[in-house]
Amino acid sequence: MMEKANKKKLSSSAFLLMTTIILFVIMYVAGMIIFYNAGFAKPQMFLNLFVSNAGLLVIGCGMTIVMITGGIDISVGSVTALVCMVCAYSMERMGMNAYVAVLLALAIGLAFGVVQGYLVAYLDIQPFIVTLAGMFFGRGMTAMVSTDMIAITNETFLSWAKFHINLPFGTHNSKGEYLPAYIYPTVVIAILVVILVSVMLKYSKFGRKLYAIGGNQQSALMMGLNVRKTKFQAYVLAGFLSGLGGFLFCLNSCSGFVEQAKGLEMDAISSAVIGGTLLSGGVGTAVGTLFGVLIKGTISSLITTQGTLSSWWVRITLSALLCFFIVLQAVITGMKKKNK
Numbered sequence: 001m002m003e004k005a006n007k008k009k010l011s012s013s014a015f016l017l018m019t020t021i022i023l024f025v026i027m028y029v030a031g032m033i034i035f036y037n038a039g040f041a042k043p044q045m046f047l048n049l050f051v052s053n054a055g056l057l058v059i060g061c062g063m064t065i066v067m068i069t070g071g072i073d074i075s076v077g078s079v080t081a082l083v084c085m086v087c088a089y090s091m092e093r094m095g096m097n098a099y100v101a102v103l104l105a106l107a108i109g110l111a112f113g114v115v116q117g118y119l120v121a122y123l124d125i126q127p128f129i130v131t132l133a134g135m136f137f138g139r140g141m142t143a144m145v146s147t148d149m150i151a152i153t154n155e156t157f158l159s160w161a162k163f164h165i166n167l168p169f170g171t172h173n174s175k176g177e178y179l180p181a182y183i184y185p186t187v188v189i190a191i192l193v194v195i196l197v198s199v200m201l202k203y204s205k206f207g208r209k210l211y212a213i214g215g216n217q218q219s220a221l222m223m224g225l226n227v228r229k230t231k232f233q234a235y236v237l238a239g240f241l242s243g244l245g246g247f248l249f250c251l252n253s254c255s256g257f258v259e260q261a262k263g264l265e266m267d268a269i270s271s272a273v274i275g276g277t278l279l280s281g282g283v284g285t286a287v288g289t290l291f292g293v294l295i296k297g298t299i300s301s302l303i304t305t306q307g308t309l310s311s312w313w314v315r316i317t318l319s320a321l322l323c324f325f326i327v328l329q330a331v332i333t334g335m336k337k338k339n340k
Contacts, residue, residue: 113239214281
């Protein structure tokens with residue numbers, strides 16, 4: 001009887017992940033059917049979901065790590081803008097090479113992670129308040145660097161941005177010419193981050209500590225876990241991923257300006273939640289966040305392909321999905337409490 005009950009009953013994490021995957025498949029297949037003549041069924045259209053959202057995917061993985069502990073980071077959009085501006089300014093106005101720009105981007109992310117992690121973990125300040133201050137500080141520092149848009153013309157950087165990897169499949173255009181499908185190195189980096197974070201969360205002691213703290217911090221303390229140190233490390237890792245994601249975002253935009261990446265923090269949070277990460281902590285996967293990002297990208301592609309709807313419908317649809325998954329999480333959590 002117990003075995004039958006266990007087979008019928010899925011864990012909240014697995015159920016939410018499966019719901020996200022099914023939703024993505026339904027949305028994308030519907031797009032392929034409705035917009036077949038517009039090229040939605042072409043392999044490159046699917047790959048463009050990764051190309052356009054590589055930076056968001058990396059940042060979303062960092063957000064997932066923090067949210068598993070029961071925290072949040074709403075500074076990632078401002079960090080991305082600061083990273084892009086500093087990279088552009090350092091190369092175009094100060095003559096630095098592209099390799100130094102990479103180090104600056106990672107250093108900025110780490111700095112935010114260290115400071116915010118210390119304030120949250122060791123001074124017990126609410127994560128929302130700390131990262132809200134980080135959001136304002138990052139956006140303000142971006143404006144301090146420059147209020148003008150700076151386009152990147154550095155040859156090395158542009159060679160990175162334009163380099164693409166042809167894949168062994170593709171399509172033919174109207175002239176009968178074969179066009180191979182392609183991705184950029186940013187996609188490879190983003191997928192590697194998803195794999196590494198997934199392995200870390202599932203198989204490492206650090207990953208198990210994150211879930212334990214998010215599930216019940218008091219119980220984690222009684223188990224002898226160093227909660228403060230683990231939380232601090234989570235924010236440092238998330239900060240590093242924000243810096244890396246910001247650099248990938250910069251490779252896509254090849255520019256820096258004050259209003260850049262505005263609302264990216266909401267995209268990262270919604271992608272994580274839609275992917276099955278609980279706002280209360282203790283549940284979440286990088287794979288789920290991947291599909292959350294793909295759903296966001298699919299919505300954007302569908303609206304762009306449709307052509308007559310405002311781009312604001314992306315936000316409206318994401319908001320509706322976010323509300324749906326939050327309610328679904330609340331229902332599942334309530335059912336689990338009743339079963340206990």
